[in-house]
Amino acid sequence: MLDIKLIRSNPEQVKAAMADRSGNYLPVLEEIIEIDYSYRAALAEIEELRSKRNEVSKKIQVAKVSGDEAAARAAMAAANAAKEAVKAREENTSTLERELNALLLSLPNLPDESVGKGGGPQDNKVIFEDVSCRKEFSFKPLDHHAVGEKLGILDFEAATRLSGSRFALLKGQGARLERSLTQFMLDIQAGEHGYTEIFPPFLVTAETMTGTGQLPKFEEELYKIASESPMYLIPTAEVPLTNMYRGNLMKEDDLPVKLTACTACFRQEAGTYGKDTRGLIRNHQFNKVELVWLSKPEESMAALEKMRADAEKILQVLKLPYRVLALCSGDMGFSSAKTYDLEVWFPSEKGFREISSISNCTDFQARRMNTRFKRAAGGKTEFVHTLNGSGLAVGRTFAAILENYQQEDGSVIVPEALRKYMGADKIDL
Structure with missing residues (x-):
């Protein structure tokens, strides 16, 4: 959530930032400015009415002391009228405040000044690429869907019977590869990179x-x-993971907080009809290892770079060709101020696919959650900065391994880093 004080003091700056985001947020912003003006005017009116009520209360006391009953009755009537007027204005103010907060929740974060302007994916910038491990095939590589079904480790027909479209059923060495990837990723992030592993609930409240x-x-x-x-x-x-600290006032020494978890993720995929209906790329249910940081504001951009490196490490150890994109203002997620996407190479498509998105949300989520920390020097209270990223999406990593490590005989070589988890160096019929 944006700071209303920023909107009040720099409305044109916020309007320019909203214009750079994907979606038409300017009408909402204009409505926020209008309601906020009415809200502040109503507060001022309440203060004025309270002041008048206090003056009338003094007149009541004076009239009682002097024995002027008529003046006392008139003053009491005026006091009651002022009380009712304040009550009515307070109800109106509460309504305006609720409307204002609801509208503020619908505005996205402001892009960081380092983020390039653009309208969509076509304006993202490739800032790094490592394809040194990209293989040259002597045969036409199959897509992961075909590789997995031929090996009998992916059964989309059974998944469809059970749950409908956009679900996957993994079996045998496929189920073991999924489990191996999960454990490998968590071992790297928790064991080597210092994240605290969490196993959270999969059901959460609206709050x-x-x-x-x-x-x-x-x-x-x-x-x-x-x-x-x-x-x-x-x-x-x-x-x-991020909401674990909702409502908390933390000590400066508590930061940074680094958390990781592997959970099932559930998405309707509304608006993606007809896209990626085959395979593991866009499912309603999938596993993902997530990385979350809570940091001090001045350290969050450095934390973003570290989180990006932590996610890249998985691709590097698995020896999968990948690249890094800096997203433009029009392609970033709702809560993000700056985002990097990691994309992995898919030989069957002769192109890259997103496998991780790493974002700095600055204080946007912290304001919504009221998550703050107190400075050790001076005791000043500030909102933390929150960051999140995939480290990595397990299903897409699974798919990338099938495609990049497939052999002409239909088998798939197991990446060296996974062999101790798999108990095998090859997946075959």
Whole structure:
């Protein structure tokens, strides 16, 4: 959530930033400015009425002391009228405040000044590429869907019978590869990079979803569980991990906080009809290892670079060709101020696919969650900065391994780093 004080003091700056984001947010911003003006005017009016009420109260006392009953009755009538007027104005002010906060929740974060302007993916910039391990095939490489089905480790037909489209069923060495990838990624992030491993709930409240920005804007993309108190299946572990600190006032020495978790993720994929309907790229349920940081404001951009390196390490150790994109203002997520995407090479497509998105959300989520810290020197209270990223999406890593390590005989070589987990160096019939 944006700071209303920033909108009040620099409305033109905020308007320019909103114009750079994907989506038409200017009408909402104009409405916020208008309601905020009415809200502040109403507060001023309440203060004026309270002041008048206090003056009338003094007149009542004077009239009582002097024995002027008529003046006392008149003053008491005026005091009651002032009390009712204040009550009515307070109700109006509360309504305006609720409307203002609801609208503020619908505005995205401001892009960092280092983020390039652009309207969409075509304006993203490739800032790094490592394709030194890209293989030259002596045969036409198959897509991961075909490789997995031929090996009998992916069964999309069974998954469709069980759950409908956009689900996957892994079996045998496929299930073991998924488990191996999960353990390998967590061992790197928790064991080598110093993240604390968490196993969070997969169902969360609406308040939790609001804290990280999924609600109210993206409700149609979420799976909602009908109950007396509605619950939502998490679309990413970012949601429970970041919200662990909702409402907390932390010590400066507590920062940074570094968390990791592997969870199932659930997404409706609304608006993606007809896209990536085959395979593991865009499923309603998938596993992902998530990375989350809470940091001091002045350290968050350095933390973003470190998180990016932590995610890249997985691709480097698995020897998968990849590249890094700096996203433009029009392609960043709702809560993000700056985002990098990691994309892995898929030989069957002769192109790259996103496998991780790493974002600095600055104080945007922290304001929604009211997550703050107190400076050791001076005791000043500030909002923390939150960051999140995939380290990595397990299903897409699985798919990338099938494609990049496939052999002409239909087998798949197991990356060296995974062999101790798999107990094998090859997946074959």
